[in-house]
Amino acid sequence: MMASTWLIKLILSHLITDFILQPRSWVDERNARHFASAKLYLHGLVTALLAWVMTGWQYWDIALVIGATHILIDGWKSFRKQTATYFLVDQLLHLLVILGCWTFTFRQWSALQPAWQQLNAQPYTWKIITAFVFLTLPAGILIGQFTQQWRDQIADAASLANAGKWIGIIERIIILALVLKGQYAAIGLLVAAKGIIRFNEKDRPEIKTEYLVIGTLMSIGIAIITGLLVR
Structure with missing residues (x-):
């Protein structure tokens, strides 16, 4: 139960920071200045902080991973055309990072083989x-x-x-x-x-x-x- 709640909270924090707490001006500056944009790093910081609050203070390392990868992914996307394809790729990469953090935090690797057999x-x-x-x-x-x-x-x-x-x-x-x-x-x-x-x-x-x-x-x-x- 805790693992699923933890994952849902991370997804919720992503939705809030990427679509609600990120003004359009931040996106425009990032697309114009790329990795030189201060708003890009501010957005990454906000993303990491909310993920930290949502998951719990003991998961500060997960928050750092999410914040750092968010900056890298958004910076990469700023060099691409603003199309639906790159938008979906961007969101998919963010979700893969979240799933990766969740997997390494809660999954027991010894249980993977029985699950695959099942x-x-x-x-x-x-x-x-x-x-x-x-x-x-x-x-x-x-x-x-x-x-x-x-x-x-x-x-x-x-x-x-x-x-x-x-x-x-x-x-x-x-x-x-x-x-x-x-x-x-x-x-x-x-x-x-x-x-x-x-x-x-x-x-x-x-x-x-x-x-x-x-x-x-x-x-x-x-x-x-x-x-x-x-x-």
């Missing part, structure tokens, strides 16, 4: 993992191959396909989770909502409409079939 003895877990992985890029590439003839006839096919790729991945993951939980009515609501949003445009070329409808139906169908196979 995981290997549960084929259903591996089925679920395989299904989620399949429904990301592999399923997207499969759908792209089958819809190639329609995509080749569309002027802005590249941008349309790129946006559709990420929408499709999120859509299939949500549908798989709903199928595994047996929430088929929710899938109907998801499909209806997407239909209202995506197919309500006027004066859309017929070929583009066909491409979107076929791609959507294939995406939904593959996700549902995959979920049923796992079940």
